[in-house]
Amino acid sequence: MQLLIVEDDPVIASYLVEGLKGMGHALEVVANGGEALARASGREFDAIILDRMLPDIPGTEVLKRLHSKNSAVPPVLMLSALGTVENRVEGLEAGADDYLAKPFSMVELGARLNALTRRSMVPAGIPVGTLAVGHLVLDSDSHSVRFRGTALQLNRKEFSLLAILMRHADRLVTRQMLFESVWNYSFQPATNIVESGVSRLRAKLLALDCDPIETKRGAGYLLLSRCCS
Amino acid sequence: MLLLKKRGRSATQVGRLAWQMAIALMLAMGLVGACMYQVARYRLELEVDNALRRDLPRLLPAGAPARLQMQGMARRLAALEAERAISEKAHALFDRQGRQVFGRIRLPLPSAGLSTIAFADGPRAGRTGRALTVQLRDGSWLVVVAESEIVEDLGTTLLPLTISLFLAAGLVGLLGNWLLGRLLAERIERTTRVAGAIAAGKLSERVPVAGLDGIFAAQAEAFNAMLDRIEDLIRNHEQFTWNVAHDLRTPLTRLQGLLAGSRKGQAHRAEQAAQECENLIRTFEALLRLADLEGRHKQRVLASLDLAELVDELAETMEPVLADRGIALCFAPVPAAQIVVDRDLVLQLFVNLLDNVAIHTPAGTTALVTFEVEHAFDRLRITLTDDGPGLDGCDSDAILKPFVRGTASAQSRGSGLGLSVARAIAHFHGGSLALQDMAPGLRVEIALPLAA
Numbered sequence: 001m002q003l004l005i006v007e008d009d010p011v012i013a014s015y016l017v018e019g020l021k022g023m024g025h026a027l028e029v030v031a032n033g034g035e036a037l038a039r040a041s042g043r044e045f046d047a048i049i050l051d052r053m054l055p056d057i058p059g060t061e062v063l064k065r066l067h068s069k070n071s072a073v074p075p076v077l078m079l080s081a082l083g084t085v086e087n088r089v090e091g092l093e094a095g096a097d098d099y100l101a102k103p104f105s106m107v108e109l110g111a112r113l114n115a116l117t118r119r120s121m122v123p124a125g126i127p128v129g130t131l132a133v134g135h136l137v138l139d140s141d142s143h144s145v146r147f148r149g150t151a152l153q154l155n156r157k158e159f160s161l162l163a164i165l166m167r168h169a170d171r172l173v174t175r176q177m178l179f180e181s182v183w184n185y186s187f188q189p190a191t192n193i194v195e196s197g198v199s200r201l202r203a204k205l206l207a208l209d210c211d212p213i214e215t216k217r218g219a220g221y222l223l224l225s226r227c228c229s
Numbered sequence: 230m231l232l233l234k235k236r237g238r239s240a241t242q243v244g245r246l247a248w249q250m251a252i253a254l255m256l257a258m259g260l261v262g263a264c265m266y267q268v269a270r271y272r273l274e275l276e277v278d279n280a281l282r283r284d285l286p287r288l289l290p291a292g293a294p295a296r297l298q299m300q301g302m303a304r305r306l307a308a309l310e311a312e313r314a315i316s317e318k319a320h321a322l323f324d325r326q327g328r329q330v331f332g333r334i335r336l337p338l339p340s341a342g343l344s345t346i347a348f349a350d351g352p353r354a355g356r357t358g359r360a361l362t363v364q365l366r367d368g369s370w371l372v373v374v375a376e377s378e379i380v381e382d383l384g385t386t387l388l389p390l391t392i393s394l395f396l397a398a399g400l401v402g403l404l405g406n407w408l409l410g411r412l413l414a415e416r417i418e419r420t421t422r423v424a425g426a427i428a429a430g431k432l433s434e435r436v437p438v439a440g441l442d443g444i445f446a447a448q449a450e451a452f453n454a455m456l457d458r459i460e461d462l463i464r465n466h467e468q469f470t471w472n473v474a475h476d477l478r479t480p481l482t483r484l485q486g487l488l489a490g491s492r493k494g495q496a497h498r499a500e501q502a503a504q505e506c507e508n509l510i511r512t513f514e515a516l517l518r519l520a521d522l523e524g525r526h527k528q529r530v531l532a533s534l535d536l537a538e539l540v541d542e543l544a545e546t547m548e549p550v551l552a553d554r555g556i557a558l559c560f561a562p563v564p565a566a567q568i569v570v571d572r573d574l575v576l577q578l579f580v581n582l583l584d585n586v587a588i589h590t591p592a593g594t595t596a597l598v599t600f601e602v603e604h605a606f607d608r609l610r611i612t613l614t615d616d617g618p619g620l621d622g623c624d625s626d627a628i629l630k631p632f633v634r635g636t637a638s639a640q641s642r643g644s645g646l647g648l649s650v651a652r653a654i655a656h657f658h659g660g661s662l663a664l665q666d667m668a669p670g671l672r673v674e675i676a677l678p679l680a681a
Contacts, residue, residue: 015486081482083514085573103482103506157545183546187518187577188511190584190647196549218500 001046001117005029006036006062007079008055012102016049019106025113033057037065045074046117049109052080052091060094067095075116079104085186107219111172131166134228136210138163147208147228157182158201161194165213165223174220247410251402258398262391269383274359277375278343281361284318284373299324299369303331319350323370330369338362338370348374357381416445420452430524432460463524470520477513481506515646518577519631522653529571531658533680536566536600536609542576543598547583555592558583561599566609567680570658575677578654578662581647582613582673590617608660608676616670625664651675 003020007013008031020027028045030036033054040048048066052059059078066073075097080087083101091099098112131138135148143159145152154162160182165173175194179185183193198221202213212227288305299322306320310333321332329335336348339360346360358376365371419436426434435456436449488502540563551558568575586596594617601610620628631649648664655662655675665672 009483011483011486015483084517103485103510105485105503155545156541185576185580186573187580188514189550189580190511191550191587193546193550193580196553197546199553200549 001025001113002044003027003113004036004039004045004048004074006031006033006049006054006059007051008032008053009051012051015106016109019109022106023110031055033059033062036062037069040066040073041069047074047113048076049113050076050078050096052078052082060091063095077109077112077116085184105219107172107216108174108176111174111177111220114171115168115173115177131163133166133169133212133223133225136166136212136228138166147205147210150208152204152208154201154204157197158204161197161201162223165221169223169225172216172220172222177220247403247406250406251399254398254402255395258394259391262387262394266384266387266391269387270380273380273383277359277377277379278361281318281343281359281373281375285361285363288320288371288373298367299330299365302365302369302371306331317375319348319374319376321372321374323372325368327370332372334374336360336372336374339372341370345377346374416441420449423452423456427456427459432456432463467520467524470517473513477509481509512646515650516631518650519646519653522574522650522657529574529657531569531571533567534570534572534575536568537563539568539572539575539579540598543579543583547580547587551583551587551596554587555594556586556590557595558586559595559597561597564600564602566600566602568609568677569680570677574654574657578651578675579613581651582675585647586613586615586617590615602679603676604679606676607679607681609679611675611677613673613675614667614670616667619669619671620664620666623666625666628664629662 003025005013005016005020005027007016007029010031013029013031017027017029028039030039033056036048036050036054037057050059050062054062057065059080063076063078066076073095076095077098077100078091078094078096079100079102080091081102088099088101097116100109100112129140131140137146138159139145140163145154145159145162161178164178164181175192178194178198179188182197198213198215202211205211205213210228212224214222214224216222288302288309303322306322310320319332319334321334321336322330323338324330327338329338334348334350336346339346339362341362341364344360344362345357347355347357350356356376358374360375361373363371423434423436435453438446438449438453441449485503485506488499488506540560544558544560548558583596586594590596594615596613596615599612599614601612603610629648629652631646648662652662655677658677660675660677662676663674665674
């Protein structure tokens with residue numbers, strides 16, 4: 001992917017460069033909003049990583065100017081030290097496609113960039129309609145899940161977890177992404193509610209001889225389509 | 230509720246003040262009445278005595294025979310009394326031995342000079358008056374008596390007057406003070422209302438100075454100046470907290486970046502360090518939440534939340550967490566009830582409490598949540614009981630303070646802020662949170678307001 005990184009802190013910028021290069025992305029780094037606007041209109045990028053607090057123009061203002069100048073703006077992931085739900089909503093309303101609070105892990109950033117560039121994930125939203133991965137079929141309208149024709153009883157949390165994993169089948173979904181989409185609490189519980197929720201979902205699937213959820217230690221989960229046939 | 234109670238109290242104090250002032254005025258008026266009576270009586274007696282003295286030269290004119298004796302005097306008196314059908318004064322003569330020899334009225338011989346005496350006037354006995362007694366040349370005694378009727382009349386006239394004054398003073402005192410009290414209370418009420426609003430978190434509220442004058446205006450202005458200063462301090466403190474929390478996020482990100490660089494060969498340590506970073510962040514989030522709740526800076530919209538929905542959300546979220554640690558989570562039957570809350574905050578309250586059960590109790594523990602609708606108090610009482618180790622002798626009040634951990638959990642993870650935040654959330658909603666060590670086990674009682 002061609003990525004534009006807008007970050008004024010050199011340590012964080014080099015952390016981003018090192019991590020994203022390791023994932024095989026091509027990068028361009030700028031340190032302020034003015035430069036970001038100039039570069040973004042001159043070249044095609046697959047995505048922009050934009051810091052919210054920049055020395056010249058605030059990140060939210062950069063976003064607004066980008067949208068007013070260009071018809072096709074690449075997906076923007078906003079980075080910020082402001083991490084409350086209100087800050088996140090502000091960022092999304094300003095035109096960001098996703099919002100990540102500092103500090104973040106490189107795995108988290110990578111997974112979100114993947115989700116963003118496929119335009120497949122509505123932030124904090126549950127997919128609608130019918131999803132099918134192999135013999136596993138999920139219908140959001142009737143709130144039902146079937147595997148090889150057998151119905152599976154899931155509560156709302158388990159259902160939402162499965163829906164998001166199926167929507168991103170074969171791709172990493174981080175715990176933070178699941179937490180934001182399924183719970184969206186403004187606070188972080190001290191215990192790992194995502195892990196326990198996924199293990200409960202996994203147990204219910206196992207009862208039907210279906211074991212598609214793989215745990216990526218320290219990162220998140222992925223639903224393997226080959227295990228659903 | 231608290232505000233209403235305080236208003237009621239101040240009103241009764243004004244009432245008592247009015248009564249005290251009324252009684253003081255009545256006593257003062259009573260005293261004035263008594264003094265008036267004494268002075269008037271003294272003046273009247275003086276007047277009577279002078280009249281008696283003036284009467285003597287008429288009875289003993291300068292030109293009368295120098296040897297006017299008892300018999301002559303008796304004749305003269307009889308002639309004088311016959312001249313006037315009704316006399317204001319009566320006369321009596323006593324011989325040398327003190328026996329009465331003349332007089333319409335009967336009385337014992339008074340001492341010489343002026344004196345107060347009792348006499349009988351025909352059938353009317355026990356009458357009082359003033360007497361002037363002089364000795365004639367032959368040793369007999371002439372007594373001139375004036376009745377005290379006018380002085381007695383004065384008593385009967387002054388008494389109702391004094392009683393009227395007494396009652397009027399009471400009435401005026403009561404009414405006047407009640408009115409003054411109301412005026413004062415209305416002005417003090419403005420300050421009380423503002424103090425209540427400030428206590429409820431509306432820091433920008435001020436006492437309206439318009440319509441006030443004198444010391445009331447000065448007091449309101451001084452009060453407002455104090456509030457300006459307090460608001461300024463709180464805003465600075467709030468800004469400081471935010472700055473600390475936000476400025477710490479950036480170095481933590483950098484630390485995380487540096488850790489990522491050193492991961493080669495030390496994956497486990499790096500992961501531990503990253504976990505510590507996350508714990509630090511959680512602590513700051515909780516501190517921010519506490520500052521936010523206690524300062525009530527953020528405007529939050531409270532909405533009606535169905536108890537059944539809250540329980541479903543909690544059960545679906547926390548039951549798997551507790552089950553993974555071998556802890557059973559049970560809910561008693563949920564009554565139909567609506568609470569007026571900020572949904573996200575109330576979820577945090579209960580998630581924090583259940584997190585505590587998960588972190589601080591061993592496998593095999595059972596946690597039970599029960600509900601009690603108290604319509605009389607417009608509140609819902611939710612009780613969380615577990616049969617874990619309890620507080621292990623720790624003070625249940627101290628453990629609710631930020632960064633205080635129980636001895637049993639000193640080794641466990643946790644920010645030490647979970648219970649403080651939970652209690653701050655309960656208080657934010659006008660509810661309460663109390664801990665009770667069941668030794669063994671812990672009982673947490675939460676009260677939240679019911680929807681009207």
